[in-house]
Amino acid sequence: MVYHSTRNSALAVSSAEAIAQGIAADGGLFVPAFIPELSAADFDALKGLTYAERAARLFKLYLTDFTDEELRECTHNAYETGSFETPDVQEITTLADGSMLLELWHGPTCAFKDMALQILPHFLTRAIKKTGTDKEVVILTATSGDTGKAALAGFRDVPGTKIMVFYPEDGVSSMQKRQMQTQEGANVCVCAVRGNFDDCQNGVKAIFTDPEMEQALAENGMQFSSANSINWGRLVPQIVYYVSAYVTMLEKGILKNGERFSITVPTGNFGNILAAWYAKQMGVPVGHLICASNINNVLTDFINTGVYDRSRTFHATVSPSMDILISSNLERLLYHMTGENDAQIREWFTALKTDGKYDIGTELKNRIRAEFSGSFWDDDQTKAMIGKVFAENGYLSDTHTAVGICAARDFLAKAADKEPMLIASTANPYKFGAAVYSAIGGNADGADEYAVLDLLQEKSGMPIPAALAALKKKAVRFTDVVAQDAMPAYVKEKLGIR
Numbered sequence: 001m002v003y004h005s006t007r008n009s010a011l012a013v014s015s016a017e018a019i020a021q022g023i024a025a026d027g028g029l030f031v032p033a034f035i036p037e038l039s040a041a042d043f044d045a046l047k048g049l050t051y052a053e054r055a056a057r058l059f060k061l062y063l064t065d066f067t068d069e070e071l072r073e074c075t076h077n078a079y080e081t082g083s084f085e086t087p088d089v090q091e092i093t094t095l096a097d098g099s100m101l102l103e104l105w106h107g108p109t110c111a112f113k114d115m116a117l118q119i120l121p122h123f124l125t126r127a128i129k130k131t132g133t134d135k136e137v138v139i140l141t142a143t144s145g146d147t148g149k150a151a152l153a154g155f156r157d158v159p160g161t162k163i164m165v166f167y168p169e170d171g172v173s174s175m176q177k178r179q180m181q182t183q184e185g186a187n188v189c190v191c192a193v194r195g196n197f198d199d200c201q202n203g204v205k206a207i208f209t210d211p212e213m214e215q216a217l218a219e220n221g222m223q224f225s226s227a228n229s230i231n232w233g234r235l236v237p238q239i240v241y242y243v244s245a246y247v248t249m250l251e252k253g254i255l256k257n258g259e260r261f262s263i264t265v266p267t268g269n270f271g272n273i274l275a276a277w278y279a280k281q282m283g284v285p286v287g288h289l290i291c292a293s294n295i296n297n298v299l300t301d302f303i304n305t306g307v308y309d310r311s312r313t314f315h316a317t318v319s320p321s322m323d324i325l326i327s328s329n330l331e332r333l334l335y336h337m338t339g340e341n342d343a344q345i346r347e348w349f350t351a352l353k354t355d356g357k358y359d360i361g362t363e364l365k366n367r368i369r370a371e372f373s374g375s376f377w378d379d380d381q382t383k384a385m386i387g388k389v390f391a392e393n394g395y396l397s398d399t400h401t402a403v404g405i406c407a408a409r410d411f412l413a414k415a416a417d418k419e420p421m422l423i424a425s426t427a428n429p430y431k432f433g434a435a436v437y438s439a440i441g442g443n444a445d446g447a448d449e450y451a452v453l454d455l456l457q458e459k460s461g462m463p464i465p466a467a468l469a470a471l472k473k474k475a476v477r478f479t480d481v482v483a484q485d486a487m488p489a490y491v492k493e494k495l496g497i498r
């Protein structure tokens, strides 16, 4: 399997190169030359296997320059060494209304990003060796909260790597901030940026694509890579969990062979929902894909109008990991759906940069709408849904998942054909404890993030995840705050280069 850039179909690199580079030099994203298809017999063959075994088989289809043994080592290290608190890695919970939650947050940092970021360091260190460079990898990551912590946890003390994480100073929950500021490990660095997530992301992208910076790193035996969901090594593990969820639903008799179901995904950067779309292309019988947003509703507008317009007010919400105005992974969907029209992608993404928007036209918009719908929900609606789901099921959902539940219920209420519904549940509710606590009728005013954990446990009966309870005893290590334009100098300083 070779990988092309969304902005240059003639470029062809191996999967190891795609993972090692993170983003193509032309600014495009790496995409597989074709999407492998699975037959009913292939799905059958995945039954009875552990999550790690399933993952290794599926990775083999995309990461063809990795050996079976390497892939099995990677999946073993990521999923079978106790960092996930459930042996199945992911869990499916059925609510009273019949909809199913795909819980993806049983990993060490309590958000779905662990599913990919526990394995990415293993892919990346092997990919670097395969590409023949012995440079030290510097992972540079912009985060809206969860990616940063999950990347830090994944890369902590991995030989041959350093990791630097930038987060928006006031754009993450207090628990997310605490998780990052207390990160242990000799190769980690965390810094706040004055601004929002897009400012962080733009700052990181600018550093990545600065030739002078690249040169300075190379002279010091280093190279950048990315742990953001623009890295193919993040997306492919996400495809795995949708395929695996389908196989598990077959095993449990929830679905019959080939029975269609819809998937709702609370979305920010469009990575998680794009993984569901890839799973569909591979043969998972997915009906509709529902893209759920908070009031940063750029994707809802895009799906409804075909115009992606980032020029709008940025809102901080109770679902901060979805407070995003530029959904990078949409570029991959558009590339595939335009028949790999790289010239068209270049035109649109240049327009996004210069005019803040692009228009895909009616024909493509209609094709996208045949597969996707979008809706958005404000903080009051999100919290009301947390309260409702708790009252109906005794089940606590986090703020992001609740946005998904809002969108899923709305979709089903209007749908003529009521297919089973799988909703991606993206974080443990304790990660956003204050909002969740107030949603179920509590008042946490004045309580710090640890007191909120106790209050929420008392009221809900759901156990506090050990990883969050343990933070209280950890020292705060990182308190730096910089402006976006000071990021390059900060990176150089921390890496000890000029």
Ligand SMILES: *Cc1c(COP(=O)(O)O)cnc(C)c1O
Binding pocket: 111, 112, 113, 146, 147, 229, 266, 267, 268, 269, 270, 271, 272, 273, 321, 322, 400, 401, 426, 427
């Ligand atoms: C990152 C994140 C999202 C958004 O995922 P994307 O892949 O960026 O669409 C949703 N919920 C939570 C809890 C997250 O951490």
